[in-house]
Amino acid sequence: MAQENPVNGMAALKQKLLSGSMWAFLGKASTAVMVLVVNGLITRMLAQADAGLYFLGFNIALFGAYFGLLGLEQTSVKYIAEGMENQKYNQVISVIRRTSFFVACGTILVGGGYYIAAVFLFGPIYPASEIIALSAFIALWIAGNVFHLLLAEYFRGLQDIRFASIFGGFFYNVALIVGLLVLQLVSKAPISLNDVLGVTLASLIVSIITGWVILQFKLRSVKNKPVQNTDLVSNRVLYSTGWPILGVTLSSFLLQQSDLWIVGIVEDTHTVALYGAALKLTAIVMMPIIVLNAVIAPIVAAKNGQGTLRELEPILRLIGGLATLPSVGLVLLFFLFAEQIMSIAFGSIYGGASLFLILLSLKQLGDCVEWCMWDSDDDGRSA
Incomplete structure (x- = not known):
């Protein structure tokens, strides 16, 4: 053969x-x-x-x-x-x-x-x-x-x-x-x-x-x-x-x-609507990391199968750090224009969820930073 x-x-x-x-x-x-x-x-x-x-x-x-x-x-x-x-x-x-x-x-x-x-x-x-x-x-x-x-x-x-x-x-x-x-x-x-x-x-x-x-x-x-x-x-x-x-x-x-x-x-369903809308919007803070994860996952899998995953770690740390920059920019944007952004995205009545937007975006940013904290002992599982 x-x-x-x-x-x-x-x-x-x-x-x-x-x-x-x-x-x-x-x-x-x-x-x-x-x-x-x-x-x-x-x-x-x-x-x-x-x-x-x-x-x-x-x-x-x-x-x-x-x-x-x-x-x-x-x-x-x-x-x-x-x-x-x-x-x-x-x-x-x-x-x-x-x-x-x-x-x-x-x-x-x-x-x-x-x-x-x-x-x-x-x-x-x-x-x-x-x-x-x-x-x-x-x-x-x-x-x-x-x-x-x-x-x-x-x-x-x-x-x-x-x-x-x-x-x-x-x-x-x-x-x-x-x-x-x-x-x-x-x-x-x-x-x-x-x-x-x-x-x-x-x-x-x-x-x-x-x-x-x-x-x-x-x-x-x-x-x-x-x-x-x-x-x-x-x-x-x-x-x-x-x-x-x-x-x-x-x-x-x-x-x-x-x-x-x-x-x-x-709380009542009105508050749930405000919180839920802010939660949906802040999901985009994680999107650079999610997209990056989808892109590098097959590469990590291939390197892991070859036993050369550690060679990839410095690059992954750098790319992960760069990927947080759009997330940081989005959080700053939410801080400055929270009410206006909520009103444009969901309607004027949702401008009252500006505090929810700020707090939840900070939480999402924390998740981004945690994702980028690559551990050399995790064998690529973070990806």
Whole structure:
């Protein structure tokens, strides 16, 4: 059997890294812009209290989705990529089929459990709670988020960064923006929260169906490749890999996002809207770091596989430091023009969230600095 030319192999790797990095950059950057557009449309279309409920429902649905994934989204990337790299195509198909089934079961348990708990347990205790009235929407939102997140990771495991970027948020946000604009044009009565939630779920479903159809075509080409008779990854290995990831993901989400829940408990929905809008806007402070992470992740992975990761550390420290400069500039801009920026982004009524914007932007800047504090003993895990 002819061996692959090392020079050609290195050239192919460089081309893959360059192409993947470009798609990752475009996907992250464009999605960040569109998320701001979506939130700006929602705050202008809905009453302030309803916008607060939307932000709160979004956070609950996202947390439920991470729970329903059972940590198998990142687990699937590992074993799908391993199967593709080693031409174990039966492993690729097997991992996708089984993780899809396990995640579907997890989604039913989490989404159904949330609906039952909200309606039958907390409903009688808090009969006037507005968020409980949205339980059916949120349960469906959880399910949609699960398969939306899982789909992007499947494409990532198949080493198709292009589709991973498109279906990791870009396509969904485009569909949502179009849907919201159409709703605004055709609606004669005041737009309700249920209308916006309906458009959100419809956009999510369109994105998921489109992505899964494309995934099936990609898997068909994988099935046609010669298959090695190799042992498949056992369910026990999938579980043992997924549970620690689930624990880290949930704990990280609670540390970073649970503040909106706390505000929802102690304050009214008007305050939640102000806080949620500021929280959405300050997310762009982290975007230079997130984009940088998406670009350098494959490079770090390649260097780690070659055992030469330490050679990359000085460059990563320098690039990480430079990437914080736009974040610092944004925080200074928020300090100087907080009220004006909130008013332009979300409407004049949201100018009252200027203090939230300043404090939350400082928190995000602290996260940026922490990310850039590369530890020589972390083996590149910070990336």
